[in-house]
Amino acid sequence: MGTGNTAKVISRGGGKVAKVFHAHIGSDFIEYEFTIYKEIAKTPLQVPKLYSFEKEKYALIFERIDGNSLMAKMKSNPLFMPIHMRRMAEWHADIHQCRDLLLPLLNDRLASRISQCSDLTEREKEKILFHLDGLPDHERVLCHGDFHPDNVLMTKKGHVIIDWADASAGNRLSDTARSVLLIKYGGLTSSPVQRMFRRLLAGYYVRCCRRIGPFDMSELQKWILPVAAARLSESIGEREKEALLKLIHARINE
Structure with missing residues (x-):
């Protein structure tokens, strides 16, 4: 049904699927x-x-979800894109209403990924980690960690949010910043029209989020630097990497 960097998903029958991890995954x-x-x-x-x-098979067994991603729906009829983005912001807010879960701390995860990033100098990483250390860490709501339109499936019974492997407890604005960066830069191409459109879409998503749960834009902006730096530690395309590095270097030198 699909293959990723860490696992493949296969049908099991009986309304179930198996996420079978690759042999190199511990x-x-x-x-x-x-x-x-x-x-x-x-x-x-x-x-x-x-x-x-199933430990012996290196597999997690999940309910099978039949439906198209929110991204597929957005592409099929772009005129409804604003409606879909508003709904996505509402579902993101629902996630952030959840608390008191035994999850890793988001700031610790960010710090670990920033430290592992090979595209930044040690001095740059020190500056970013110092910046991260000064950000508020007391809220600790549920953060998805990778919330974007491809991780929402639209079914006959409603929406289903998938891919929770990066979930953590932390500041909701960090999670919002991650989604904004993914909307703006994830899988970026060289098309100037696409870049402009995605910039507008990311701005619209922020406005939707602020209507649901108001926050100061300056507070959101503080999270952009560490979240962008942590993203660099992942397997991303060159266009996205270039855009994030340009953003990071501009923020560091402000």
Whole structure:
């Protein structure tokens, strides 16, 4: 049904799928993801049911979700894109209403990824980590960690939010900043029209989020630097990397 960097998803029948991890993925990583999903299952959010962890097969067994992604719906009829973005902002706010889950701390995850980034100098990483250390860390709501239109499936029964492996507890504005950067730069191409459109779309998403849960733009902007730097540690395209590095260097030198 699909293959990613860490696993492939295959149909199991009986309304189930197996997320089978590749041989190079350690059992500790799978156990960690299993623990994350068990915490997410405690929330009232629309998420796939987790049935079991088959250790001998390196597989997590989930409920099968049939539907198209929110991204596919947006592409099929761009005129409805503003409506879909408003709904996405509402669902993001629902995520941030969840608290008191046993999850990794978001700031710790950001710091770890920034430290591992090979595209930044040690001095640049020190500056970014110092900046991160000064950001508020007391809110600790549920943060998805990778919330974008491809991680929302539209089914006959409504929306289902998938891919919770990067979930953590932290400041909601960090999670919002991550989504804004993904909308603006994720999978970026060289098309100037696309760049302009995505910049406008990211701005619209921020406005939608502020209507639902008001916040000061300056507070959101403080999270852009560390979130962008952490993104660099992932496997991303060259266009996106160039854009993020340009953004990071501009922020560091302000």
